[in-house]
Amino acid sequence: MDLTEKNVIEHLSELRKRIIITLSFFLLSLLASFIFVKDIHDFLVKDLHDKLAILGPGDILWIYMAIAGFSAITLTIPVAALQIWLFVKPGLKKEEQRVTLAFIPGIFILFLSGIAFGYFVLFPIVLSFLQSLAGDQFETFFTVDKYFRFMINLTLPFGFLFEMPAVVMFLTRLGIINPQRLAKTRKVSYFVLIIISVFITPPDFISDILVIIPLLLLYEFSITLSKIVYRKKISLEQTMLQSNEKTA
Template identity: 30%
Template sequence: MSDAERPDDGEQSLISHLIELRARLLKAVAAVLLVLLALLPFANKLYGWLALPLIQHLPQGGTMIATEVASPFLTPLKLAFFVALFIAIPVVLYQLWAFVAPGLYRHEKRLAVPILVSSVLLFYIGCAFAYFLVLPAVFTFMTAVAPAGVAVMPDIGHYLSFVLMLFLAFGLCFEVPVVLVILVALGVVTPTQLAEGRRYAIVGSFVIAAVLTPPDVLSQTMLAVPMCLLYEVGIFGARALMRGDSSGQPSATN
């Protein structure tokens, strides 16, 4: 009788997990929507703040334009959504963590929490770095190389897409230390191998920067150099992880 009930028990367990996953996803979506509702009255101000690095470097009399009929309404709304998602990321990750945490071992939980926190902070730092340092440098270069007689009047929709792409590129590239620590924790590489591959990492950083950034040396360097520095931070973190393991971390059977 117990053998016959086992498939039903497994099915009920699967259903309960799906119900919990649905509840976690609804909470994450609700968090994003609540932040979005709070930001909607300030959507135009948010866009003005986002466009500030460009507006400050436009030539005398230069301005932004909207080439589509609905752009003046949809573009700030789109920005408000992405800002809401940006702000609600900790809540979204917490819901994901609350769903997977019961299935993790104790030492895995101790490792996962710092990784989640550091990944969020590094992503935020990468976006801030792009906004405060990279965007002014890029627009200074772009407006300086504009041919004579060409009026620089960027479209608001294209500008938003460009900035979001740059934020995503810098945010993800700043995750280098987290990726290295995860690779070491999984046993894919060792800190010694990472240190020996430093020269390849430097070349790879400049290649990635050349692909992800606008075609100017300054912005490419401003992405590649932090990636190289963060690679060293990742090696340091991986070595600290290995020292912690060798000093008596609990095994997977705990």
């Protein structure tokens, strides 16, 4: 076995270890979330005036699993981020290790912010708008399956989409991307974000606008953060280069 094959096997073994740890934590979180799933369910439906209906005995089990899975994903985000950092850590310099490690709390906070935006801001507006379309012509009747599918599809994607600034800063710090490249691909990125917005929202113009605007602002905010990180990275590299020249 040559050195290259040995390195590949070691990297795959390390990756397997990180994946197992992440999945194990997810399963533990899923179990813990399922224990408190009724409390979580009661919180999510506290603003509803009527009880949700079920059309079959399997509906309630499905929704409890969906709620528990939603909670488990949220709890696993910082652990998954830490495992990714531990996987790439050997290839980073000490200063890069310290800086990139600091992104992990930010990733979790941004994920929670995205969930909060989807649930507390977007979800009530879209739900109210769709109910107003029914007016007095239709009897509003929510099933537990339809209601929670709609809620999860409208909130969970925002948890991941709000990670954009942290991911951009992380990749900028590693030198994979830079603000100039982000600015050049602005039009393409806008198009992709608009497609994503249309895909994850209900088929109405108001919902699309409510999603598109925050995502475009997030992209511009990410470019600004990338510029700050890039300037600091260049400044640090120049300082280290000057220090090495004086030492030599």
